[in-house]
Each structure stands twice: as structure tokens, then as C-alpha cells.
Amino acid sequence: MIFKEILIRYGELSTKGRNKKDFISRLRDNVRYSFHDIAPLKIRAERDRMFIEIENKEKFDVLMERLPNVFGIQSFSPVASCEKDLDVMKALAVEILEDYRERELVTFKVEVHRTDKSFPLNTHELQREMGAMLLPQFPNFKVQVKNPEVALRIEVREDAIYMMAQVIPGAGGMPIGSNGKSLLMLSGGIDSPVAGYLMMKRGVRIDAIHFFSPPYTSDNALQKVKDLANELTKFGARVRLFVIPFTELQVAVKDAVPDNMSMTSTRRMMMKVADRVREEIGALGIVTGESLGQVASQTLESLTAINNVTSTPILRPLISADKNDIIKIAEKIGTYETSIQPYEDCCTIFTPSSPKTKPKLEKVQHFESFTEFDELIERAVQNREVYSFPQKEAKQDQFADLL
Amino acid sequence: MIYLDNSATTKPHKEVLAAFIQVNEQYFANPSSIHKAGVESNALLTKAREQLAQLLNTDEKNVLFTAGGTESNNAALYGLAKSSEFRGKHIITTEVEHPSILEATKRLASEGYEIDYLKVDKQGIISLDELRAKLRKDTIIVSIMHVNNEMGAIQPIEQAAEMIHETCQAMFHVDAIQSFGKLPIRFNDEKGPDLLSISGHKIHALKGTGVLAFRKKPQVKPFIVGGGQEFGLRSGTVAVPQAVAMAKAARLAIEAMPQHVENYRKWANDLHDFFARFGEEIHVLSSRDGAPHIMSFSVRGLKGEVLINALQKRDIIVSTSSACSSKQTKTSHVVEALNMDSRFKNGVLRLSFGANNTNADIEAFKKQFIAVMKELKGEITA
Numbered sequence: 001m002i003f004k005e006i007l008i009r010y011g012e013l014s015t016k017g018r019n020k021k022d023f024i025s026r027l028r029d030n031v032r033y034s035f036h037d038i039a040p041l042k043i044r045a046e047r048d049r050m051f052i053e054i055e056n057k058e059k060f061d062v063l064m065e066r067l068p069n070v071f072g073i074q075s076f077s078p079v080a081s082c083e084k085d086l087d088v089m090k091a092l093a094v095e096i097l098e099d100y101r102e103r104e105l106v107t108f109k110v111e112v113h114r115t116d117k118s119f120p121l122n123t124h125e126l127q128r129e130m131g132a133m134l135l136p137q138f139p140n141f142k143v144q145v146k147n148p149e150v151a152l153r154i155e156v157r158e159d160a161i162y163m164m165a166q167v168i169p170g171a172g173g174m175p176i177g178s179n180g181k182s183l184l185m186l187s188g189g190i191d192s193p194v195a196g197y198l199m200m201k202r203g204v205r206i207d208a209i210h211f212f213s214p215p216y217t218s219d220n221a222l223q224k225v226k227d228l229a230n231e232l233t234k235f236g237a238r239v240r241l242f243v244i245p246f247t248e249l250q251v252a253v254k255d256a257v258p259d260n261m262s263m264t265s266t267r268r269m270m271m272k273v274a275d276r277v278r279e280e281i282g283a284l285g286i287v288t289g290e291s292l293g294q295v296a297s298q299t300l301e302s303l304t305a306i307n308n309v310t311s312t313p314i315l316r317p318l319i320s321a322d323k324n325d326i327i328k329i330a331e332k333i334g335t336y337e338t339s340i341q342p343y344e345d346c347c348t349i350f351t352p353s354s355p356k357t358k359p360k361l362e363k364v365q366h367f368e369s370f371t372e373f374d375e376l377i378e379r380a381v382q383n384r385e386v387y388s389f390p391q392k393e394a395k396q397d398q399f400a401d402l403l
Numbered sequence: 404m405i406y407l408d409n410s411a412t413t414k415p416h417k418e419v420l421a422a423f424i425q426v427n428e429q430y431f432a433n434p435s436s437i438h439k440a441g442v443e444s445n446a447l448l449t450k451a452r453e454q455l456a457q458l459l460n461t462d463e464k465n466v467l468f469t470a471g472g473t474e475s476n477n478a479a480l481y482g483l484a485k486s487s488e489f490r491g492k493h494i495i496t497t498e499v500e501h502p503s504i505l506e507a508t509k510r511l512a513s514e515g516y517e518i519d520y521l522k523v524d525k526q527g528i529i530s531l532d533e534l535r536a537k538l539r540k541d542t543i544i545v546s547i548m549h550v551n552n553e554m555g556a557i558q559p560i561e562q563a564a565e566m567i568h569e570t571c572q573a574m575f576h577v578d579a580i581q582s583f584g585k586l587p588i589r590f591n592d593e594k595g596p597d598l599l600s601i602s603g604h605k606i607h608a609l610k611g612t613g614v615l616a617f618r619k620k621p622q623v624k625p626f627i628v629g630g631g632q633e634f635g636l637r638s639g640t641v642a643v644p645q646a647v648a649m650a651k652a653a654r655l656a657i658e659a660m661p662q663h664v665e666n667y668r669k670w671a672n673d674l675h676d677f678f679a680r681f682g683e684e685i686h687v688l689s690s691r692d693g694a695p696h697i698m699s700f701s702v703r704g705l706k707g708e709v710l711i712n713a714l715q716k717r718d719i720i721v722s723t724s725s726a727c728s729s730k731q732t733k734t735s736h737v738v739e740a741l742n743m744d745s746r747f748k749n750g751v752l753r754l755s756f757g758a759n760n761t762n763a764d765i766e767a768f769k770k771q772f773i774a775v776m777k778e779l780k781g782e783i784t785a
Contacts, residue, residue, distance in 0.1 A: 220437055343437065399450045402422045403651050 004081040008050040011074035027072045027175035030236035070236035073170030107144035114156040174203030176237035181205040182285040183278040191289030193335040198317040211246035221343035233390040241387045257367040259352040264359040267306045275310045285313040296355040305361045409757030416607040426644040451650035460591035465617040472580040472602030473503035475615040479576045480507040482623025491541025497521040498740040527556030542573040549582035553724035553737040554688040555697030584656030608652030612645045667695035686747045698754040701747040717771040724751045
């Protein structure tokens with residue numbers, strides 16, 4: 001393994017002044033969460049960079065695969081190292097640059113940073129020396145000092161020589177947790193995980209809430225939601241999932257409210273439950289995957305009626321997004337395949353044939369007023385189950401001796 | 404019984420059988436069912452698929468379970484031919500392929516596809532120059548076996564793969580049925596083969612198990628249609644116990660590969676030396692740098708069947724060059740393709756080693772073989 005560490009460059013947070021320290025430590029924690037399965041990682045966080053030590057090829061491969069997902073990283077580079085010997089340095093440089101040999105024409109430069117002042121060659125000498133050794137080996141390289149495609153960076157540090165050439169773009173955004181916590185309404189469909197992802201990218205820590213209506217909805221549907229919650233952890237954060245037993249409330253709504261308004265009322269109950277849970281866990285907002293005009297409950301009139309139950313900020317990152325664009329993101333972040341598994345969820349089981357797209361708030365309130373919903377809501381909130389992700393899969397062990 | 408016919412089939416490993424039985428008892432639910440038992444079967448199926456994908460260095464979505472090597476080969480050829488005919492109808496394969504390829508190409512030829520068969524030299528190996536000359540813009544499939552089942556010749560599939568990918572858009576299918584678990588296969592990069600066939604019963608799994616693996620997204624037209632199982636490429640309730648047996652045997656094969664190959668190579672070298680002692684009497688078809696587990700040879704003037712029977716009486720099981728065609732009386736197409744001396748043609752025997760063989764088996768074979776030769780040919784010098 002020629003690579004010794006991975007250098008991580010911070011993104012937006014380098015502009016955040018006094019909060020920077022907090023951001024960096026959050027990013028470090030988040031990197032740990034994302035790689036819990038290959039823990040422990042040796043991470044060194046400095047003011048402008050973070051370094052992860054590479055212990056072996058397996059860890060390196062996992063890091064290279066998943067780091068591009070972690071928010072708050074501008075870019076990263078695998079860093080190789082060798083002893084302070086010109087021949088060894090040259091050989092290492094050639095090995096690192098091997099990837100670019102097949103390309104047609106590459107603009108190139110050597111960049112030297114020397115912190116070890118005792119090294120016999122000074123910065124310019126080393127730069128010239130390495131350039132002169134390398135260029136004949138790569139006939140397709142052309143030196144360009146300003147904005148070269150490939151810059152071989154050589155650092156002469158006290159303990160060794162460090163080299164890198166590759167700069168891999170990170171996910172950008174902000175480290176999750178740097179912008180507070182919100183509660184995501186996670187249905188199991190395509191939209192809500194995408195909404196969660198987009199908020200996470202802005203640094204919002206996400207806990208999720210799911211409404212579970214057994215026996216109408218199955219364990220499969222619940223498993224799907226757990227899988228989705230687990231998927232979201234790969235962007236660098238823990239995710240807790242609150243599962244609300246919703247059957248009782250849902251049946252009560254069906255009994256109390258006329259068919260064409262039951263959808264609106266059901267959504268209002270969900271919002272009330274979510275808001276109670278939000279309050280208990282100290283989250284500041286509620287995130288939904290609602291997108292304007294997608295279904296009956298997502299018209300402005302409908303949203304008004306639903307939103308009326310709370311003054312908590314309801315964050316709807318997908319409100320103006322087209323379905324196709326949402327699907328594209330879902331595919332990119334790897335939730336699509338899980339979302340399209342065909343299990344009934346609480347939103348589909350009692351769907352009326354023609355729900356009102358312009359429900360009148362007063363009417364909905366009128367029908368709801370005959371039932372003691374608050375009691376049912378309180379019971380649902382209290383009887384919630386909590387799951388924490390990332391979760392080690394027990395299933396793997398179950399099959400281990402068979403395979 | 405000393406069993407030296409492992410290229411025809413292998414005895415299932417005890418632990419593979421145990422897993423097969425346990426899956427049948429415990430996870431028999433249809434993996435497409437949405438009830439809890441079905442979900443569990445499906446999770447097990449997914450794990451088996453993941454394990455194979457990992458062993459083959461590809462994505463789990465690229466592993467298609469089949470009912471064996473023949474189906475994998477058929478699915479590759481028909482599937483690719485039908486899905487790529489808009490780009491052309493030219494197919495290249497070799498003279499020494501398994502019938503599951505050759506019969507498929509014959510049928511495709513009758514449907515208007517144009518097939519080129521590469522010749523082989525006396526070692527049974529194709530010429531890359533000939534391949535280069537035959538590759539065309541409208542070539543859609545090149546199918547070359549990795550290790551020949553009759554004499555163990557190893558084809559230069561890595562160089563062939565690079566050449567094909569540099570020259571044209573053709574998909575490169577490799578029949579790795581005799582090589583999986585015996586030779587490393589490069590399947591993970593841009594320059595490797597696009598499709599790989601493997602068979603379970605050649606690696607101590609069960610008959611009726613196989614895999615067709617794809618390097619990238621599967622792009623074959625299905626020829627078994629129905630409920631859309633296996634990504635729609637092979638309908639029919641998925642045989643989870645078979646899939647698990649396949650995955651387990653594949654893992655065991657790959658894990659034990661270094662040790663097994665060392666043994667096989669040692670035995671093959673030993674037998675090369677042994678047969679050399681018979682001088683002109685014996686012609687060895689396999690070369691020393693061929694596949695380690697297949698040893699083909701021929702005794703001048705003696706029919707293969709006669710030798711098989713004589714050895715069998717002494718409890719040694721070997722076969723003529725290919726089990727699939729050994730009941731036919733005519734000389735195998737592979738032996739014909741090698742263009743060898745006619746006095747040796749009818750006597751080709753194949754010894755093939757497996758995980759259960761030991762040094763003692765090889766010693767016993769040598770001893771009994773000498774006895775048989777004395778019996779059939781009178782005094783011999785060895």
C-alpha cells in the first residue's frame with residue numbers, strides 16, 4: 001500500500017469564522033459514523049485539513065468508496081509516502097502518475113512544500129530535479145504552471161516525504177449537525193428520503209418518524225423504512241427512527257371524517273404526532289417530501305389545512321421539484337431501489353377514490369371536533385418504538401453457516 | 404473407488420449438501436412472496452448472490468442464477484445475439500468449444516447469424532492473430548472457453564479481451580466452467596470479459612446449479628419468460644437452496660484454490676513424467692503449462708473404451724475426453740481439431756482431479772495403469 005493517509009479539505013466551513021472548530025469536530029464525528037464498520041479510524045483534524053490514516057488496502061478501498069458521500073468535504077486526496085531519497089521519491093512519483101499515462105495530453109506541474117529545512121535540496125531545486133526526472137518518462141505531459149490538470153504535490157516533512165496527485169471532489173455541503181436537528185417524515189416512498197438527504201446536505205441532523213399501521217401494513221413495509229433510514233446514515237450521521245403505532249388514529253379518522261376529507265385529516269394527525277415527537281427530542285423543524293401538485297394532499301389548499309395544526313417550521317426541500325428530478329436524486333443516493341419495493345404504507349391503505357384537492361379547513365375541523373383525537377395522539381406518541389442507525393445487520397450471521 | 408473424472412462432475416461437498424438440506428427445510432418459502440417467510444428466503448437469496456458477486460468481483464445485480472453451465476452458455480449466446488442484432492449478426496467462437504456453445508451457434512447460424520470458428524494449434528490454443536483478423540465492426544459476440552474440458556488447454560482470454568475491447572463493440576463471453584476455482588479469472592476491469600459462465604457441479608456443488616455473471620449491467624434478451632424473476636432475465640421461481648449451494652461451493656473452491664492447484668500441478672507433472680516412460684506408446688495431449696487439473700493422453704492403437712473398462716475393473720474411474728460426448732462413437736470435435744496422428748485419435752483418455760483426490764489416488768492409478776498396459780499390450784518397458 002503506497003498510500004499512507006487521506007487528506008481531506010474542508011468545504012464551506014473554512015468561511016465560518018468562530019464556529020469553525022465546532023464544524024471540524026462535527027465532521028470528524030460524522031466521518032467516524034460513516035465508517036463505523038471499519039472502526040477504529042485514526043483521524044487527525046487540523047485547522048485547514050483532516051488526515052485519516054490508512055492502515056490497509058481494505059480500509060483504503062472502503063474509504064475511497066464512501067468518502068465522496070460525506071457532507072462537509074470539499075475534496076480529498078490519497079497521500080503516498082516514502083523515505084527521503086531521490087531515487088525512491090522518483091519511483092513513487094512515477095507510480096502515482098501511472099494513472100495518467102494513457103491520456104493524450106496532460107498539463108502538469110510539480111509543487112514542492114518543504115517544512116523540513118534540513119533537506120539537502122531547496123524547494124526550487126527539488127521541483128526542477130523531480131520535473132526533469134519525470135518528464136522524459138511521460139511524453140504526454142506538458143508543463144503548465146497555471147491551472148495544470150495534474151499537480152504532483154511533494155511535501156518534505158520531518159518524518160518522511162508525502163506525495164499526492166489526485167484530487168477527488170467531495171459531496172460539499174456542510175457537516176451534518178452543524179445546522180441543528182429536524183424530524184423527517186419518512187413514508188417509504190421515493191420522495192421523503194430525498195428530502196432528508198437534501199436537508200442533511202445543508203448540515204441538518206435528521207431523525208425520522210414513520211407511521212406504522214399494522215395489520216394493514218406489513219413488517220416488510222416497516223423493514224423498508226428501516227433500510228431507508230439506514231441508507232441515510234452513509235452521508236455521515238446517525239439517524240434515529242421513531243415508529244408510531246398509527247392504526248388506532250387512522251381508523252378513528254376514517255370513522256369520524258367523510259371519505260373525501262379523510263386524507264387531509266389523516267395528514268393533520270400525522271403532523272400533530274410528529275410535532276409532539278419533535279418537541280420531545282428537541283428538534284427544531286419538520287421535514288417532509290411534499291412536492292407541489294404531486295398528489296391531492298399536496299395542493300396549496302391542502303398544505304394550508306394540514307399545516308394549520310402547528311407553527312413549527314415545516315421544511316419542504318422538494319416543494320418545487322419535478323418527479324423525474326427527484327427520482328434522479330434517489331437513484332444517485334441509492335434509495336430508489338429500496339423505495340420502489342411494492343408494499344402498502346399507511347398513506348395508501350385507506351385512500352379515498354376522490355379526495356378533495358381543495359379541502360376547507362373549517363369543514364375538516366368541524367368533523368374532527370366530535371372525536372377526542374388528542375388522547376389518541378398522546379397514546380401514539382407514548383407507544384412509539386425507537387431504532388438507531390447505522391445498525392449492524394443480524395441477518396448476516398443468521399445465514400453465515402449456510403453460505 | 405478412485406474417482407478421477409472430476410471434469411465430468413464432482414461429488415458434492417458434505418457441507419454444501421448440509422446447507423442445501425437446511426435451506427430446503429428452513430427457508431423453503433418462495434422468495435417472491437411478501438410474507439415474512441418469503442422475505443427471509445429472499446434475504447438469503449440476496450446474501451448468496453452478494454457472496455458470488457464478491458467472489459467474481461462484480462456487482463450483485465450482475466449475477467444471474469441458472470440451472471447449470473449449459474444454460475449459462477445458451478443464455479449468453481442467444482441472449483446477446485437477440486439483444487444486439489441491431490448492431491450486427493457476426494459471432495466468433497472456436498472449434499473446440501463445449502457443445503452448449505457450438506450447438507447454440509449452429510442454431511443461430513440457421514437463423515441468419517454469421518459464425519466464424521477459430522482454429523487451434525496442436526496444443527489446442529487459438530491464434531490471437533486469427534482473432535484480430537476476424538474481428539469486424541458488426542461482430543456482436545466473441546465466445547471463448549477459458550480452459551478446454553477435454554485436454555485442459557488454457558486460452559489467452561486476457562489478451563483476447565483486451566484486443567476485442569480495443570477493436571470493436573462485441574461482447575466477450577468466457578465459458579469458465581472448467582477454470583473457475585482452478586485458475587484466477589480477471590473479471591473486474593474494463594479490459595476483462597463481459598460475461599462469464601460457471602457451473603456448480605464442477606466445483607462440488609449440486610447438479611442443476613450455475614451462474615451467468617456479467618461485468619456490467621446485464622443486457623441479454625431473456626429466453627425464459629414469465630414472472631420476471633432474476634431481474635426479468637430468467638423467469639421461474641428461484642431455487643434458493645440451489646443458489647445457496649452454489650454460493651457456498653464457490654466460496655470453498657476459491658478459498659481452497661491455492662492448495663488444490665498446488666496438488667493438481669504436482670500430480671500433473673508427476674503423470675507427465677510417468678507417461679514419458681512409455682515412450683512412443685503414449686501421446687500426452689495436455690501440455691505442462693495447461694490447466695493443472697486435466698490430464699489427457701492417448702495410448703497408441705488402443706480404444707479409449709477398452710482402457711476405461713480395464714481400469715474400472717481395478718476400481719479406477721476415468722473417462723474418455725469428454726463425458727458429454729463419450730457415448731458417441733465418432734472422435735470428439737476437439738480431438739479432430741487438434742489434427743493429431745490417427746493411431747492415437749481413438750484412445751484419448753482424460754484424468755481430471757478434484758478436491759477429494761489424494762496423492763495415494765495418483766499412485767494407485769499409476770500402479771493399476773501399468774498392470775492394465777501389461778494385460779493389454781503384453782510386455783512393456785515402463
